[in-house]
Amino acid sequence: MVVYSINDIEKLSGVKAHTLRIWEKRYGIIQPKRTETNIRYYLDDDLKNVLNIALLNKKGIKISKIAQMPEQEIKKKVAELTDIHTEFEDHLDSMTLSLLELNEQKFNQILDSNIKAKGLERTMIEVIYPLLDKLGLMWISGSINGAHERFVRSFIRQKTIANIDKLESDADKETFLIYLPENEEQELSLLFAQFLIKERGFNVINLGLHTPLKDISDACRQIQPDYIYTIINNGLDGRTIPEYMEILKSSTANSKILISGIQVARCNPDPSGKMEVLHSFQALTDFLTKINLKA
Numbered sequence: 538m539v540v541y542s543i544n545d546i547e548k549l550s551g552v553k554a555h556t557l558r559i560w561e562k563r564y565g566i567i568q569p570k571r572t573e574t575n576i577r578y579y580l581d582d583d584l585k586n587v588l589n590i591a592l593l594n595k596k597g598i599k600i601s602k603i604a605q606m607p608e609q610e611i612k613k614k615v616a617e618l619t620d621i622h623t624e625f626e627d628h629l630d631s632m633t634l635s636l637l638e639l640n641e642q643k644f645n646q647i648l649d650s651n652i653k654a655k656g657l658e659r660t661m662i663e664v665i666y667p668l669l670d671k672l673g674l675m676w677i678s679g680s681i682n683g684a685h686e687r688f689v690r691s692f693i694r695q696k697t698i699a700n701i702d703k704l705e706s707d708a709d710k711e712t713f714l715i716y717l718p719e720n721e722e723q724e725l726s727l728l729f730a731q732f733l734i735k736e737r738g739f740n741v742i743n744l745g746l747h748t749p750l751k752d753i754s755d756a757c758r759q760i761q762p763d764y765i766y767t768i769i770n771n772g773l774d775g776r777t778i779p780e781y782m783e784i785l786k787s788s789t790a791n792s793k794i795l796i797s798g799i800q801v802a803r804c805n806p807d808p809s810g811k812m813e814v815l816h817s818f819q820a821l822t823d824f825l826t827k828i829n830l831k832a
Contacts, residue, residue: 541579543569549671550587550630557587564604566590585637589615592630632668636681636689644689648696657700658736661729662818665693669725690725697728707738711763711828714756714792716744718781720771723798730766730797730821737825750781754788762792766821769798778804786811795824 547554560566567586569577579587589611593603603611615631635644651660672681672689713734717727724746735741742760744752753765765785773781778800785794786809794812796804797820804814815821 541584543577543579546579546584546587549584549633550591552587552591560590560600560604564600566600566604581637585634586611588630588634592634595630629664629667629671632664633671636668636672636685639685639688641688641692644692648692652696652700657697657732661697693725694728697725697732701728701732701735704732704735706735706740708740710739712740712742712760713764713766714742714744714753714760714762715766716748716753717746717768718773719747719749720774721746721768723768723770726768729818730768733818733822734766734825737829739825739828750784750788753785757789757792761790764795765789765792766795767797769796769800772800782807782812795821797821 541549543554543557546552546557552560557567561569567579567583567590569579569583571577586608590600590603592615593611594600598614606614615634632644632647634640635647648660648664651664655663668689672686715727715731715734717723727743727746731741731743742756742762744756756762757765769778769781776784782794782796782804793810795815796812797815797817801814807813813824815824
């Protein structure tokens with residue numbers, strides 16, 4: 538059994554602790570348990586209830602009216618509203634509820650509707666990455682487990698690959714070789730980078746996860762990519778970042794290296810100009826735009 542403090546509920550639901558207390562005292566709409574020392578605590582059902590109430594409130598239904606609804610009516614209303622307004626609302630709360638319930642149909646419906654309305658790029662930035670940030674908090678608090686994380690990552694992976702497959706590259710444009718080093722697991726980020734690059738017409742070769750330097754060197758000799766893109770978040774076993782970069786630069790002939798991730802955020806500029814640090818996906822899209830403008 539997972540137990541949440543009022544601060545946990547605030548972080549996970551986005552509803553301020555002050556508002557939660559008002560909902561409790563004035564409307565009796567949530568009923569937290571109390572410790573022997575009279576400190577509020579909440580359980581999983583309380584979290585789901587708060588998420589449902591917050592969603593209805595965001596849709597314009599007054600708290601006083603929600604307070605008069607039986608629990609089943611609240612759930613039914615949430616389902617109806619999510620179905621009706623899928624193209625126009627931010628569905629972070631709905632996706633969180635679908636995740637907690639492992640509701641594949643609802644999660645898929647909300648994700649598809651956002652991609653249809655906004656496109657994959659905006660959906661990833663505005664919905665998916667905030668959801669993954671929220672998952673981090675939920676993992677720490679114990680409200681989700683490995684099954685929940687696999688569920689959401691599998692869905693997002695499938696959707697990203699499906700959208701990549703719809704794109705066509707321009708054979709006359711530059712080629713990007715993208716990969717993750719050994720000890721790195723950010724496949725969703727790598728796939729999203731692949732989508733961003735290919736969406737702008739560039740050619741992309743994705744070597745995937747856990748790629749050793751030898752494989753990068755072999756691939757570069759064969760295809761001579763214009764750019765190499767990678768992400769380093771977890772660090773490199775047995776090597777410092779500068780050591781790794783020097784080996785990578787010496788193995789890749791004339792390719793320019795683009796690198797992102799937590800571990801390289803403080804890297805000094807490369808005086809040779811062969812390597813460039815991109816601090817965000819926005820920086821990557823800006824770089825791609827700059828290449829296109831030069832063409």
